[in-house]
Amino acid sequence: MSVQKNKARTPVQNRARETRKKIIDAAEALFAEKGYHRTNALEIAARAGVATGSFYGYFNNKKELLVEIVRNFYATSTEKVLNSYKIQVQDNTTANYQEGKKLIHSMIKALYDSHTINPSLHREFMAMVLLDREIEDINREEEQKIIVAMTSLLNAYRVHVRAKDIEAAAILLYRISEEIIHRIRFMEEDFEGDRLLAELEDMVTRYLLVEG
Amino acid sequence: MSVQKNKARTPVQNRARETRKKIIDAAEALFAEKGYHRTNALEIAARAGVATGSFYGYFNNKKELLVEIVRNFYATSTEKVLNSYKIQVQDNTTANYQEGKKLIHSMIKALYDSHTINPSLHREFMAMVLLDREIEDINREEEQKIIVAMTSLLNAYRVHVRAKDIEAAAILLYRISEEIIHRIRFMEEDFEGDRLLAELEDMVTRYLLVEG
Amino acid sequence: MSVQKNKARTPVQNRARETRKKIIDAAEALFAEKGYHRTNALEIAARAGVATGSFYGYFNNKKELLVEIVRNFYATSTEKVLNSYKIQVQDNTTANYQEGKKLIHSMIKALYDSHTINPSLHREFMAMVLLDREIEDINREEEQKIIVAMTSLLNAYRVHVRAKDIEAAAILLYRISEEIIHRIRFMEEDFEGDRLLAELEDMVTRYLLVEG
Amino acid sequence: MSVQKNKARTPVQNRARETRKKIIDAAEALFAEKGYHRTNALEIAARAGVATGSFYGYFNNKKELLVEIVRNFYATSTEKVLNSYKIQVQDNTTANYQEGKKLIHSMIKALYDSHTINPSLHREFMAMVLLDREIEDINREEEQKIIVAMTSLLNAYRVHVRAKDIEAAAILLYRISEEIIHRIRFMEEDFEGDRLLAELEDMVTRYLLVEG
DNA sequence: GATGAATGAGCATTCATTCAT
DNA sequence: GATGAATGAATGCTCATTCAT
Structure with a gap:
């Protein structure tokens, strides 16, 4: 019935x-x-x-429309990031520290670029993720795809990656990058974004890679 | 008007x-x-x-009540964190790497503890911060106090702190710690919180301190 | 919930x-x-x-209001009828055919009078009884009270009542009286009401009572 | 207009x-x-x-469709009843009490059978008759045909029919039969239908016919 | 003729806020 | 001061009917 x-x-x-x-x-x-x-x-x-x-x-109803828009928004965003990641995976057998640094930079850059689409809509959706379980689930699913891809990338570079807990590292890398990018793109953080991003990359590099 | x-x-x-x-x-x-x-x-x-x-x-009106609650909530939370930080500042002239590590642990721990008060209310407020400029401002103000305190702490330990851009470092430390803690406390992140926090501390330590 | x-x-x-x-x-x-x-x-x-x-x-909601009005309407109507019936029950040990006739007349008259309250509202409710289970139930409950009272009355007069199936007789008497009254009061039946009522009483009398 | x-x-x-x-x-x-x-x-x-x-x-419009369906429904129903009645009219010059009883049974039976077509639709239309003047008129017209036919039948049997007001008798017979049948077929009357119908026939017979 | 997309008036219901007692 | 009744604008949603293709 x-x-x-x-x-x-x-x-x-x-x-x-x-x-x-x-x-x-x-x-x-x-x-x-x-x-x-x-x-x-x-x-x-x-x-x-x-x-x-x-x-x-x-x-x-309005909610159904929201769900469709959110789903589409995150799907597009995720696709963009994943496409960018595919390029990274070629030929990394002889990878060295410099290439590791480049990889990290590219990974963060890809996330950053995916936040260019529609910042104020993106900000609104971040709130909805917190307010609505259905939206939260959509978001979680898409995030998971990126984290999985990041884990693969880090695994591919494993010889040069210092961190032992690659899975945790991937989550950490994703979460903190997203957070900093959100601040810069959505929250009009007073502090200069470039300086923050530079430190972020520095931090992640120190954490993930063994020098030399 | x-x-x-x-x-x-x-x-x-x-x-x-x-x-x-x-x-x-x-x-x-x-x-x-x-x-x-x-x-x-x-x-x-x-x-x-x-x-x-x-x-x-x-x-x-209803909003005024919300503002009061939010203001009070963040003030209490901030106070808790700042109190915890005050204890750290004593006598650090002879601080060494181990004490630096302890400091970092304490800083993150203090933030974590401040998220114990009322997680679901906290989560709701995180959404409100994104949805309402007035709430955003309240939040920003309180956050700023913590970041300032963190900057002071890092400055106090400067001799042992590797990072050059202390201000950026403090923001970074605050933001990423908060983010990871939110995930663990509010978002029922599937991944074990302890593993994540351990990696977070490891990352921050590598980033901030010079070994030995 | x-x-x-x-x-x-x-x-x-x-x-x-x-x-x-x-x-x-x-x-x-x-x-x-x-x-x-x-x-x-x-x-x-x-x-x-x-x-x-x-x-x-x-x-x-509107339905709840309807239910209240219907319930009240039928309750008032039933009460009126039952009150009228109470008067009939006194001293019928020596009842004879003429008194039986009077009883039948009074029973039908009481039903008729109860349809004087608000005919067009009553008509509307008759439709609602057919369209809505909840209204149907309310109606059924009130009807049952009258039928029970009628059964008692007929039983009290049993010596003179010809019909063997008193229960069925009561239902029949109630139903057909109501029907004819509805026609007269609500449906602007072309035929003169008095003629119809007279025949109705004649019929019921022949059915229920043994002459002489 | x-x-x-x-x-x-x-x-x-x-x-x-x-x-x-x-x-x-x-x-x-x-x-x-x-x-x-x-x-x-x-x-x-x-x-x-x-x-x-x-x-x-x-x-x-929707109403027009309803009218057509109602019209058709009642027409079919009436036709069925009238057809059944035509058979009764043959050769009743020598009719006696037993045949009178049979006639009454047949008349009621024909009405009963006409309620077999689509009970829940029929119930719905009964409500519409109360709610809408146009539908009411259609219904009235069809009913009139049956009442006329019943009057004819009763007139044909007049010698044995006790009632003086044949017209009123026909209306009464039609209305009360319909009412009892509706109860049995549409309203899930708790009481057994057969018992009720038996009493109905008994009542009508006593009312209409002179015994012996 | 048929199709199904588009229309928009209409209605039930909610809720922040005011006000009489 | 407190109470809770009253307010009415706002909003989500439906559906009979029309219209472009």
Whole structure:
């Protein structure tokens, strides 16, 4: 009886696909501008240039739309990072300290770049991750993919990696890089971002690599 | 933009102070349980055992109450950390590597302990920091105090501290410690907290101190 | 967790009791005029001269209000009928055919009178009984009381009652009387009500009593 | 009060007639399952396997569809009853009490059988009759036909019929039979239907016929 | 004719805040 | 001061009906 109603249309016509896109785009813009809680369905529809009813033709409710946007956002972001990581993995048998340093730099750089997409939306989503279990799960899943990739990269360079607990190292590397990047990109940290990033790289290098 | 009405009374009598306290306690409990957005004034008053009207006798609005709770929460937390740091500063002229290690451990430990107070409320506030500029400012101010204290501590140990950019180092130390602690305390990180904390300390030690 | 929210106020002040009454009266009037489905909460509140919010201060939803009104309506109606029946039960040891006739007449008359209260509301409720299980149950319960009372009356007159299956006879008597009365009072039956009622009494008399 | 648009097509092609039929069947099924008010156009179209637009190609609105279904339902039902009654009218010049009893049984039986078609749809329509004047009129018209037929039958048997007011008797017979049958077929009356029907027949027989 | 996307008025319900007692 | 009743704007969502393709 209480099967999910799921009356939301799945677009078959092109027009429908466009409308759906318009709604998503409008919602993204509004979530970024005023935040999810301060945005309502009417507004989203208005900004998308469609009727309120159309909103509910494509999404059963505001939350469902949020989930779709979040999922898509993180997926895109993760993909970007993972693509960047794939390039690193070639030919590292003769890797040395300098190349290790380069790897670390590249890893952090990739994370940094993935935060360029839509900072204020990203900030909003960070809050949602804390407020909503479903969003938290989506985020966790995507993060896990990156951590796994990082673990692989570190394993590939193992001979030169000082740390014994590679798994913990990967998590640490991911978490602290993300944190510092968030501060720089979302929180208008007063301190200069470059100085912070430089120290971060220095720290991670000292932690992960054996010199010489 | 009209002038703040500020009809909320400032309690002078003892009974009034107690009522105010009851409201704050009820709100804290509810914010922790269901989050700020999902809690309404009626509920808070009911849980506090007072009338709805009384709520507005003490607070001009819900947000004002939140601000007070947040301010108090962070102040208490900061105080705890700063108190713990004061103890560290005595007599470090003859400090050596081992004592440096101890210092780092203590600094992180103090932060960790300050996250023991009310984890789910803390998590809620982390979200509010991202969602509300006023809350963000309160948080930033308190954080700044800790970072300043950390900078002092590191400066006191300067002879043994490897890092040149002490200010950046303090920020980094604070931010990454907080991040890892949040993960462990609020996010039910799958990975064992101890392993993560151990690596964190190892990393920070390598970064900050010169061995031997 | 999913305990009935039941935020609806239970009035303690006099003012509250009056407001509640105003809402019920307004709803009754509107249900009678335009029917339950065509009446909305806004309208009820407006007619009652209160704010929309007040409506939901006293009733969790429109259905709950309906149930209360229906319950009260049928209870009042039943009470009226039962009171009338109590008078009949005195001293029937020497009852004869004529008194039996009088009894039957009184029984039907009592039912008829109970349909004088608010015919168009009554008609609306008859529809609701068919459309909603909860309303159906309320109705059934009240009907049962009358049928039980009728059974008692017939039993008291048993010596003169021809019918063997008194229980069935009571149900029959109740049902067909109600039906004919409904037709006359609610359905603007073209045929003259008096003629119909006369025949009804004749029929029931022939069925129930042995002549002479 | 503008002129009825009446854009709904009247199907001439076979395919169109079939589509129309599919819509009617789907609506009937849904009205029976969930009731008229809880069924919407989208659902009907979906169940019928046609587009929403097609629905309005055949019917100007939901109500129009209801009216058609109701009209058809009652017409079929009436026809069934009337057909059954035609058989009774042959050769009753020599009719006696026993045949009178048989006639009464047959009349009630015919009504009972006409309630076999689709009980839950029938119940729904009974409610609609109370809620909507148009539906009420349709129902009244069909009922009238049966009452007329019953009057004729009773008149044909007049010599043996005790009642003087044949017209009232026919109405009474129809109304009370219908009522008891509804109770048995639609309302899950706790009491056994057979016992009730037996008493009903007994009552009607005593009322209508002179014994011997 | 058929399709299904789009429309938007309509309605139930919530809740921060005010106010009469 | 305290109480809790009253307020009404705001919002999520539905659905009969229309319309572009």
